[in-house]
Amino acid sequence: MLLPFLWMFSTSVKPAGEVFKSVDSPLKALVPGDVQWRNYGKVYGATQGMGGGFARWYLNSVLVAVVVTLGQLMTSACAAYAFSRLQFPGRDKLFLGYLGTMMIPGAVTMIPNFILMRKITDWLTVAAPFVNWDAPRVIYLFGHTYDVGRLVGLDSYFALIVPVMFSAYGTFMLRQFFMSIPRDLEEAATIDGCGLFRIFTTIILPLSKPALATLGIFTFLGNWQSFYWPLIMLTQDSMKTLPLGLLSFMGLYSTQWTLLMAGSMMMILPMIVVFVIGQKWFISGIQMGALKG
């Protein structure tokens, strides 16, 4: 089970020529003859010309994953509260609609969403010609210039973040959890004159920390690996997230396996850390999502 990872790590610290030497036993291939941590620095240096390289891709990935996670938690929790506690006409039909869409393949919605992002700058230019919607923006920080992409549309943070900020699955999971919270506390709070929003923020949310943590970890890790959507949204190297950056790196250094494996290690290490820290919630979250559904 761990053998592939071992192979990944040992390749990532080998001198460049060593991986192409023939060996008389696979064991010898698994143990690097000479450990070169330098490879990791090389990855960083070799990609720097690619729109900022690994450092920038890290930053993009962290930014996108964190904002998407927070956004999903907020929108899902609010919606889940409405679905589990508040009576309003059409509620159950809407909820069924949410459930129904969970089975729809990504490809179905991806095509119109791509068209939207592809065309939105044209449409906005017609609607509000006083803003230059098509121009990629830059910001100046500490004497350096950084690309930050368009405001909306292809090659924008907007495209990477906003369309994925809403989750039917998250809403469903949190609703199931909220349903399991006893109502006594809320009734007492209502008698004390608490409004619905206060009840939500002071009772429901604090009691749901485990569920929120689980959903948060799921969303974060899922986003860190997200590939299809960023792939069709991005062309500029400087806007890329790690998976895409790694892919362009692979395109340029296709046979430099030591560097490629070092890059892969750098990509998966944060996930391993997040997983090991959060694994207790993770496991219970998987069981919660499935069993109560």
Next chain:
Amino acid sequence: MARTKRGRTALAGYLFLLPNLLGFLAFTLIPVVVSLGLSFFEWDLFSPPKFVGFHNFSTLVHDHDFWRYAFNTVFLMLTIPVNILGSLFLAMVMNQKLRGIVVFRTMYFLPTIVMGVGTYLLWRWIYNPDYGLINAIITHWLPRWLNDGISRFGVEWPPQWLSSVTWAKPALMFMTFWTVVGGYNMILFLAALQGVSPELYEAADIDGANRWQKFWAITWPLVSPTTFFVFTMSLIGGLQGGFDQAYVMTHGGPAGATTTISYYIYNHAFAWNHMGYAAAMAWVLFTAVFAATMLNWRFGGRVVHY
């Protein structure tokens, strides 16, 4: 009074729902409808869309590539039963109260967590015909008579893996097995096993049942709802799967051997700008997923014990 209170609750309900609902409408519901509409048009994003009625669907029926890639998709899904049985087996091993089990659980779950471009790259390297780990193991650790014997049958050996029409699919399937066997399914099986009361096994022990009999008479029926659930989910996932690995590892090759429907849709939509045809294909895929799920509920429901 009661009326206004109910009215206020309803208003609050809509307000709480609003942000999510807007996103849901904008990026899920409307796109679903739009893509259905799009499937009746021909559109390359530049010239104006042209209404073609059912033309895209009839083209699809006669598109040999589509059927070939549909076959590939189903072929890659043949691992599903193996993956599920593997997960069940692992869960049964984990269910014994051994020390350090959490460490093993974490270890087996790791591939599921990190699956993505990083691990696809890793497996490309593992499957490298000349310097990869797998062929090193095959040439050095398998006995000579076995290696010679296999190649005498006319099988390509040691395999060229990802660049071989014969071996590319099995290579991806083995990678999938490694990725998912200790993942979500195993955790769900573990939970199911922990719900089985130990008295059942004790009673069976008294009756002198052996391990195999206990498995078929107690474990298998009692975890069947979980088996059913994970099978359904794997089916849904499998039909839409194969894009990321094909894109990163094989570009759908060699000679289309690892192109799945989702990769074909990607090519039509985003490489060749055939928006209408891709939308039609996406809807056919959706129908297939829906049908598979319904069939599964209809017939699978009979063998499940709740």
